[in-house]
Amino acid sequence: MKLYYLTDEALETLRLNIKTNLKYYNSSSNDWIYNFFDGTNPFQEFRYEVNRITLKIDQNNQASADLENIKNIYENLKFLTEEQACDERLWVGLAHSEFWEYMIERNRHNGKTFTESEVKNKFFFNYGKRKSLLVHPIAKLWWTGRNTYDENRENPYELTDFFGTNYYHNNLILFQYNYSNNKNIVTAFIEAMLEMQNNGDKVSTHIFDETAKYLNLISGIYLLDYFEIDELKIKILRKVKELLLNENKNND
Amino acid sequence: MNTKNRHFPYPILREYSDDYINSYFKTEIKIKEDINSFIFEFNSELNDETITNLINKEKAEIVYQIECPQLFFRYIIKTRSLEIEFAIDSKKLNGSVKVSSYIVAKDDIDDYTNINFHTDFEDSKFKLFRGNIIALGNQYKLIINKNLEKLSQNDSIFLIVRDDSSERSAIKIDTDNDKIKIILNNEDFKNYNILSKRIDLLPSMHAMIIYPALLQVLEKIRTSNIQEYEDMKWFNVITYIINKSDYEILEYIEKYGTEVLAQKLLDFPINRALKSLVSIGEDEE
Numbered sequence: 104m105k106l107y108y109l110t111d112e113a114l115e116t117l118r119l120n121i122k123t124n125l126k127y128y129n130s131s132s133n134d135w136i137y138n139f140f141d142g143t144n145p146f147q148e149f150r151y152e153v154n155r156i157t158l159k160i161d162q163n164n165q166a167s168a169d170l171e172n173i174k175n176i177y178e179n180l181k182f183l184t185e186e187q188a189c190d191e192r193l194w195v196g197l198a199h200s201e202f203w204e205y206m207i208e209r210n211r212h213n214g215k216t217f218t219e220s221e222v223k224n225k226f227f228f229n230y231g232k233r234k235s236l237l238v239h240p241i242a243k244l245w246w247t248g249r250n251t252y253d254e255n256r257e258n259p260y261e262l263t264d265f266f267g268t269n270y271y272h273n274n275l276i277l278f279q280y281n282y283s284n285n286k287n288i289v290t291a292f293i294e295a296m297l298e299m300q301n302n303g304d305k306v307s308t309h310i311f312d313e314t315a316k317y318l319n320l321i322s323g324i325y326l327l328d329y330f331e332i333d334e335l336k337i338k339i340l341r342k343v344k345e346l347l348l349n350e351n352k353n354n355d
Numbered sequence: 356m357n358t359k360n361r362h363f364p365y366p367i368l369r370e371y372s373d374d375y376i377n378s379y380f381k382t383e384i385k386i387k388e389d390i391n392s393f394i395f396e397f398n399s400e401l402n403d404e405t406i407t408n409l410i411n412k413e414k415a416e417i418v419y420q421i422e423c424p425q426l427f428f429r430y431i432i433k434t435r436s437l438e439i440e441f442a443i444d445s446k447k448l449n450g451s452v453k454v455s456s457y458i459v460a461k462d463d464i465d466d467y468t469n470i471n472f473h474t475d476f477e478d479s480k481f482k483l484f485r486g487n488i489i490a491l492g493n494q495y496k497l498i499i500n501k502n503l504e505k506l507s508q509n510d511s512i513f514l515i516v517r518d519d520s521s522e523r524s525a526i527k528i529d530t531d532n533d534k535i536k537i538i539l540n541n542e543d544f545k546n547y548n549i550l551s552k553r554i555d556l557l558p559s560m561h562a563m564i565i566y567p568a569l570l571q572v573l574e575k576i577r578t579s580n581i582q583e584y585e586d587m588k589w590f591n592v593i594t595y596i597i598n599k600s601d602y603e604i605l606e607y608i609e610k611y612g613t614e615v616l617a618q619k620l621l622d623f624p625i626n627r628a629l630k631s632l633v634s635i636g637e638d639e640e
Contacts, residue, residue, distance in 0.1 A: 115536050116516040120481040123519045184446045185426040232425050232450070232586065248429065284422055284429035324363055325416060326459050328431045334485075 104156060106112050106149035106180075108196035113145030114194070114227075117199070121222045126227070129216045133203040149193070153179045158205040158244075169244075170267045174260050176241070177248025188249065191228040194242040198226050202241055209240060237278050247274055250289055262293045265300075269308060276312055283286055285328050291335035292318065298336075299343055310346045317342045363480040366472050368403060368458070368490035378403035378471040382419075382456040382492040392442040393499065395421065399437045399456060399492060402433060405469045406458060409436050414464060415489055418457045423499075425450040425586075448499050451586055456492030460485055498591045512589035513537060513565055517544035528568050530575065533588035537568045555635055562628035566621055573613035576604065596620060 108116070117124070122140075125300065127135040136145060157180050161168040180188075187193065198206050210217070210225050217225075228235035228242075236246045247270075251262040258264075266273060282288050292314070296306050318327065329334065366374035370381075380403070385396040395417050401407055415488035421443060422429040428447045432439065464483040472479065483489065484605070516536040518524060519541060526543070529536040539547060547564070550556050576584065581604070582591035597604050597616075607616055618624065 111514050113532060115514050115532070115534070119516055119536075119538060119619060120519045185428065186446055186449050189426060189449075233427075236427075246427070254481055278427075281422065281424060281429070285431075298507050311513050318481055324365075324488060325484075326420070326431075326457055327486075328420060328429065329418060329433075329486045 104154065104201065105152055106193075106197065107146035107200045108149055108190070108193040109145055109199065110147055111192065113354060114192050114195055115142065116140075116146075117195075118223070118227050121227075122219050125217065125219055125222065128222045129207070129211075131204060133199055135189050136199060141174060146196060151182065156180075156201070157243075158202060158209075160205065160208050165316065166268055166270060169270050170264065173244045173248050173263055173266065177252060180245055181252075183245070185249070188242075188245055189232065189236055194239050197225055197241050198239070204292075206240060217312065234275075234279070237275055246278075250278065250283070251293065253290065257278055262290060262297070265293050269311075272308060273311055276315050276333040280315060282318060282322055282327050287330075287332050288318070288327050291330075291332045292339055294332070295336045295339040295343060298340065299347070304347055306343070307350065310343060314339060316342055325326060359448070363488075365467075365483070365487075366469070366476050367488060368406065368471075370491075370493065373473050374476070375403070375469065375471045376473055378406075378469075379455055380456075380458060380490040380492050382407075382427065384454050384493075384495050386497070388445070389442065392445050393448060395419070395441050395443065395454070397432075397439050397441070401490075403469070403471055403490075405471070409460075409464070409489070410458070414460065414462050418459050420453075420455045420457070422446075422453045422455075423448045424453075425451065449586075451558070452497050452499050454495040454497070456494075457488050458490035458492075460487045460489055461625075462468050464628065498585065512592050513568065515539060515544070515547060515564070526564075526568075528571050530572055530584065530587065530589070535568060535572055535589045537564060555631055558624060558627035558631040561621055561624040566617060566624045569617045569621060571612055573608060573617055577608050577613055581605065593598055593620065 117136075117139075121128075124135070127139075139145075156175055157277065158175065159168040167244070172278065206226065210221070223229050225240060228239060230238050235242045236242050247266055248260075248263060249334075251260070251266070253259055253262060256262075277283055277289065295314075298309065299306055321327070330338075363374075366376050368375045368380050370379075379400050380399065380637075382397055382399040384398075387394040387396070399417060401410075401417075406415065410417065416433045416435060417437070419432045419439075419441070420429065421432075426447060426449060430443065432441050460483045462485050466480040467483045468478070468480045512534055515537045517540070518527070518538050523542075527538040529538060535556045547560070551560055553640075572589075576590075581590075592603050597607050600607070602610070611619075
């Protein structure tokens with residue numbers, strides 16, 4: 104499969120004319136794009152060709168489908184550098200070409216049509232450079248893969264599997280903090296969460312959020328990057344257990 | 356991590372704080388570009404005997420942190436040496452980069468005290484844990500931009516796009532993304548497309564369209580908070596060019612004015628346009 108990205112001009116022109124083109128963002132075909140640009144191809148071919156990537160939609164279990172999609176996208180596009188992978192032209196280009204049908208079906212709720220602001224938020228980068236990589240429906244799949252993939256594990260997607268539940272929320276919460284730029288810190292965090300889950304403890308949204316917040320708090324007096332993964336994991340587990348205890352007390 | 360206004364539960368040696376008297380920890384950073392990497396040169400000065408002894412006894416270390424949030428990159432370099440050079444793959448850095456320096460406890464330190472503590476902490480002892488920050492050096496924020504090009508040779512920071520919504524709307528400028536968008540209505544865009552294919556008319560295009568746009572942008576910079584634009588590629592290209600003259604952008608605008616700056620950045624577009632039109636006229640004769 105060829106990869107296509109939008110030219111700068113095409114990207115900005117599409118962004119500018121969302122209102123005019125709104126009706127087309129609810130159609131199954133992207134042929135309108137070529138007509139909109141008067142027959143000129145708004146896409147440029149990326150120099151690499153990859154295996155065909157099919158993204159899954161499962162209305163009954165989208166969480167599981169998203170997990171598969173993360174692995175599918177990252178496994179096939181692992182060769183991208185971070186610089187290439189933060190380029191809006193690539194992801195918006197793919198959303199308007201190869202993954203057009205996925206975008207339309209994935210985001211269509213109960214037969215409703217897209218509003219102008221939904222198109223702006225879902226098809227384009229509308230949340231700032233960094234947050235958009237965690238929110239854009241295609242870009243976030245790659246970046247979650249990149250942030251959790253570990254080739255040194257027997258299952259290199261072991262940490263990715265943690266995002267099988269509550270993906271959107273957990274992805275956004277964890278990676279909003281600057282400390283998540285250090286992959287060792289992310290590894291320690293997710294390993295701690297997985298250990299609790301494997302022990303039969305439920306890691307609620309509250310516990311996840313508070314632990315992420317806790318790490319940010321202690322980063323004021325500790326240089327988190329200084330710790331080995333296991334050292335940091337012990338600190339995180341201590342906090343998670345404390346939160347779990349409080350949660351269980353409140354539930355009694 | 357921005358540390359200037361943070362409060363700590365024990366004294367930390369840092370600028371803008373009187374936790375310590377007569378001590379300092381400063382770092383100077385230089386960056387050189389190599390073929391595939393950026394070379395960071397760190398040169399630190401530490402003026403505190405107790406902390407120096409901790410480092411020499413391997414109970415503390417100097418740590419440099421390089422962070423590029425846009426590319427989810429963060430890396431640390433640990434050392435006991437006050438001078439060190441380190442290379443980072445250039446693919447890992449682009450846009451805004453923060454560089455911080457720390458002195459960190461390598462092991463737990465019982466009863467940490469220092470003769471340079473402020474009198475408020477005189478005779479106080481603190482338990483420090485491995486990983487605790489003992490000193491904070493300067494923080495640097497820099498912008499790394501690759502493939503910077505001169506404005507007059509390649510209008511790569513400008514993008515001319517069409518707005519289908521109204522046939523007779525006025526030209527608009529949008530500075531919210533990496534390129535400065537010049538938005539034309541349908542008719543103007545069609546005509547621009549026809550004329551821009553003629554190389555002899557390019558100077559006139561610069562004068563009529565790019566120059567007024569750039570002037571408006573510089574006026575915006577002059578009257579707004581420039582931090583709004585620091586992450587934008589177009590802003591960093593303009594700043595990079597001006598910095599070659601040893602001026603900061605606002606200093607240059609203050610001294611010479613926005614109209615002079617706009618003309619210099621575009622290599623005197625009015626002059627070039629007039630010359631090219633005269634030349635076209637002569638050819639037609």
